[in-house]
Amino acid sequence: MSFQYACGKTTGRNFALCHFDDAQLLFLTKLSVSVMPAIEKKKMARRREEKQPAHGFKTWKKINLGAGPKTAADFRQSCKAIGCIISNEADDILYKAMLTASLVKGKVELIAVQAEELGFAKDSSATPGQVCCRAVERGLKLCSAETAIRLRLQYADQKRPEHCCIGMETISDSRKEKRMFVVEHNGTNGKRLSTINADDPNWNRTILWVFLR
Numbered sequence: 001m002s003f004q005y006a007c008g009k010t011t012g013r014n015f016a017l018c019h020f021d022d023a024q025l026l027f028l029t030k031l032s033v034s035v036m037p038a039i040e041k042k043k044m045a046r047r048r049e050e051k052q053p054a055h056g057f058k059t060w061k062k063i064n065l066g067a068g069p070k071t072a073a074d075f076r077q078s079c080k081a082i083g084c085i086i087s088n089e090a091d092d093i094l095y096k097a098m099l100t101a102s103l104v105k106g107k108v109e110l111i112a113v114q115a116e117e118l119g120f121a122k123d124s125s126a127t128p129g130q131v132c133c134r135a136v137e138r139g140l141k142l143c144s145a146e147t148a149i150r151l152r153l154q155y156a157d158q159k160r161p162e163h164c165c166i167g168m169e170t171i172s173d174s175r176k177e178k179r180m181f182v183v184e185h186n187g188t189n190g191k192r193l194s195t196i197n198a199d200d201p202n203w204n205r206t207i208l209w210v211f212l213r
Contacts, residue, residue, distance in 0.1 A: 057140070059213060060112035063154050065146055066102035078153055085192035093171040093179050093195065097145035108147070109213040111140060112164065115205070122205060128180055129198040131209055132167045140211035143168045148181030151210070152193045160185040163204055167211040170198045182207075 069075040072095040079086055086094065118134045120126050126134075132142060148166040163184040170178035178198040185191045196203055 057111045057113060057117075057213070059109045060210070061110045061151070061155070062107050063110060063147070063150050064105060064107055065144070065150055066105035068150065068153055070098070070101055072098045075149055075153075079193070082153070082156065083190065084152060085189050087192060087194040089173060089179060089195040090181060090193045092173045093145075094149075096171050097149060097181070101146050101149075102144070110143075110147070110151070110210050111213055112208040112210050113140075115207070115209065118209070125201045127199050127201050128165060128196055128203060129170070129178070132180075132198075132211075135167055135209065135211050140167070141213070143210060143212050145169070145171060145181065147210070147212075148183055148193065152183045152191075155183060155191075158183070158185040158191060160187055160190075161206075162208065163206065164208045164210050165196055165203075167209050183210075 069078050075094065075098065076086060076091075113135070115124065115126070115131055116122060118131065118138060120131065120134070136142065143166050145166075145168055147168065151164070151166070161184075163182055163186070166181045166183065168180055170180055173179050173195075179195040180198050182194045182196050184194060196207075
């Protein structure tokens with residue numbers, strides 16, 4: 001028994017007839033059965049990778065969103081009460097950050113990483129914005145601006161010196177500079193909320209970058 005199959009280029013008019021005997025047909029059948037599952041497995045693996053959560057990064061802290069001060073004025077008072085300083089740059093964008101404060105209370109998991117853990121060299125000239133892009137590529141999520149505000153109030157036991165840059169969508173200040181919040185504790189000013197220029201590559205290499213799981 002043989003089988004005829006039209007072979008040729010789909011754009012051509014002339015097709016040759018290919019003849020397959022029983023052995024050849026059996027071989028082609030087995031080939032299709034063995035190849036197709038492998039292709040489907042690869043497709044499924046790619047889909048799993050796309051949906052895969054951030055692996056290899058441990059939860060650093062859990063904080064509550066939507067709890068506490070609702071306005072910039074309330075936040076200033078809360079910081080004053082616990083001895084935290086708000087830098088001029090942070091105060092400049094504070095009201096914009098409070099506009100996005102969560103109406104629904106909930107707990108979120110934060111991950112803190114060094115830039116080297118995201119694949120950057122110690123002497124890298126990457127900007128904070130580029131660090132955030134790399135983190136997203138690795139499966140991490142950007143924080144809301146509110147995350148910095150809640151972390152500052154809920155991180156009472158922050159050691160010094162420590163600088164935690166919040167990986168977030170930038171906020172433009174009054175000078176049109178793109179800013180990201182930094183929750184820090186240093187020997188000079190104690191605990192405070194400051195900012196970093198998202199386009200400036202000259203940032204402190206000891207910074208911890210904070211993202212959402």
